[in-house]
Amino acid sequence: MCVAAPMKVVEVGEYSCVAEIDGVRKSASIIALEEVKVGDYIMVHAGLAISKLDPASAEETLRLMREIVATEKRNDEIH
């Protein structure tokens, strides 16, 4: 289950924040996160920020996806 959208934090309060995705803003509870700053990307599910999204890891994931399978195979053969 669990629809959640990556949203960018635009305002931070004590218990909640306002987060935005393409101009659509909604408030989210941040009591389950250690530290939240404006500009962070958070995953919001049913009004709760359940996790932060790490931009460097997102880039790394895309890089892994773009890797050429044949190259990986060749590497396997060398190992």
Next chain:
Amino acid sequence: MRDDMILLGHGSGGQMTHDLVNKVILPLIHEGREAPEQEDSTPLTLPTGEIRFTTDSYVVDPIIFPGGDIGDLAVNGTINDLAMGGAVPFALSLGFILEEGLLMDDFTKVLRSIGRAAREAGIQVACGDTKVVPRGRGDKIFINTSGVGLARNGLRPGSAAVRPGDRLIINGTVGDHGVTIMSMREGLKFESPVKSDTAALHTLVDALVKAGVEIRAMRDPTRGGLATVAVEIAEASGVHIRLDETAIPVNKHVAAACEILGLDPLMVANEGKMVLVTPERDAKKALDVMRSHPLGRDAAMIGEALETDGRAKVTLTSYAGGARMVNKLPGELLPRIC
């Protein structure tokens, strides 16, 4: 002293009703124009030939929303029902059911936009009726409109007329109206720049007809969205309609709201959109005509009709190169968490 809200007496049929009709409703709807005689029925002189006749009721909460209100929604909706049948809108009726306690300011705003929408569309508000129900027995305001339009010679679009090879064109982005309404619902509220797309589409149809575009079918995808209309066309015509996900225009704010709420934009309501089905040879022309009209700037060719493999259906080719079935909206459109 002007009343600041609707009271039961406004529906009594007596002096209060008379004053409401003559001092509030008629001046706002017919601003600057002569109102029809107040009789039990109104004479209309129609050119000879076929007419089209339609009726629709409008219930929307909230009654006033970004981009419009229940008033222009009712006028535009009835004009669109006529226009989608290929008719030139001629006259419409207005039946109000008002809930006791409706704020007079809200009512006059709705009346003003009815007047403006009718004037801009060049359609006559020929007759009307006002009733008031006790508080709690209605929801602020319900509007019923019936409309008469003049059929064009030789133009009889129908959902059953679609043939394999035909193309589907939409005049703009999908889901704007439904997302606007949802953004204001208690329990769902969110801030967004989305506005209702409510609009009267008859001038767009005029432009298509003038350009000589052959029209097989025209439908306005209101409640149930593009998905429901596409399936209805496929079933009526016995064809397989294939939609192309990458081609379907969706406003980015609408896409984002749908992402948060777990909704499919194809199932979300529109109030100023039309799906045109035209033979392949006219598709390019139709697209050009739409794109040069203010209500069709974001028009796009979104799919085609194919022979069936024995079963009428709608599929959607996803940008990932995959495919899925498209179904009618099964019931109420509800936000999902899973």
Next chain:
Amino acid sequence: MKYIDEFRDGALARKLVADLEIEAERLSRRVTLMEVCGTHTMAIYRHGLKPLFPEKVRLVSGPGCPVCVTPAGYVDMAITLARTPGVIITTFGDMLKVPGSQTSLVKERGAGRDVRVVYSPMDAVETAKSSPDKEVVFLGVGFETTAPSVAAAILTAKREGVKNFTVLASHKVMPEPMEALTKGELKIDGYICPAHVSAIIGERGYRRLAEVYGVPCVITGFEPLDMLRGVIMLVRQIAEGRAVVENEYFRVVKPEGNVKAQAILADVFEKSNAVWRGLGPIPDSGLAISPRYESYDAMKKFKLSEPDVRENPACLCGEILKGLKEPLDCGLFATACTPENPVGACMVSSEGTCAAEFRYGERSRANA
């Protein structure tokens, strides 16, 4: 949409489909993978991924649609509350159509009960604040992803002194039913592990599945590129005879999960036995409200106990979820059990295995 659109790129999707075909050639037989989570099931449908998987890779849907596995007895309790004067029921939209033993919330609303759909349990607390003369009950369903948001609502109500807010909790956890499915006869070769459940619980919950039962596990995001890559990683494990827990979705899921959310869950809830529609009772697979927060527990406040609604013994949901049976093997399929009147979880979910078979027929899917 940042961090969504990149993971829906058509060209990269086609490249991954080609990669998957190359990987699948290494398999010596056809393999069955289970997407445990209902959101994966929905995403596979929505993005039209099924026709893209090679012949050798078959996907089946698991028990991870939380409303679908909610037993009829729970729905009956919710309906009892809805019929109680002065009670407002607040719920996620998903729950409205889930059948109880007699009726559903959507029908009860039609009959005049005050049932309101909210986006978040926090909205239900707001409803309670604005309706001080009513009792507002939130229907707490969902797995480890959703339970913290319900816990947060309870903590908010406590902090703000809201006394007329309670939760009827039927939360469930994921690893226990996965292990229950994995024990004994199972024809699943690999698990596509849930994305956002894992954001809370981390990688640890699946380790026994890989280490004890030898089933490869890959935590996978919900976007189409994530799912393609997750399946590639699973196929690779199977082809190489490995069984470990891998994390494709490491941009969101940390190995240890969300420790703070885990602490909130441990504070507000405690493990309990739970009944799963289609699977029956599974020990320690539920989350009940801790006695520390019992004034927010609708069961306690309204003195309810969950009625024991007997499942139709002919329902094959359990076997279908284990990959042992097909919908057409079930005597109830399309007769006593239809999308309008579903018996088991596989039919309740609009994209559950049985509902999909009912509507499209597995093999006549989208031949576009």
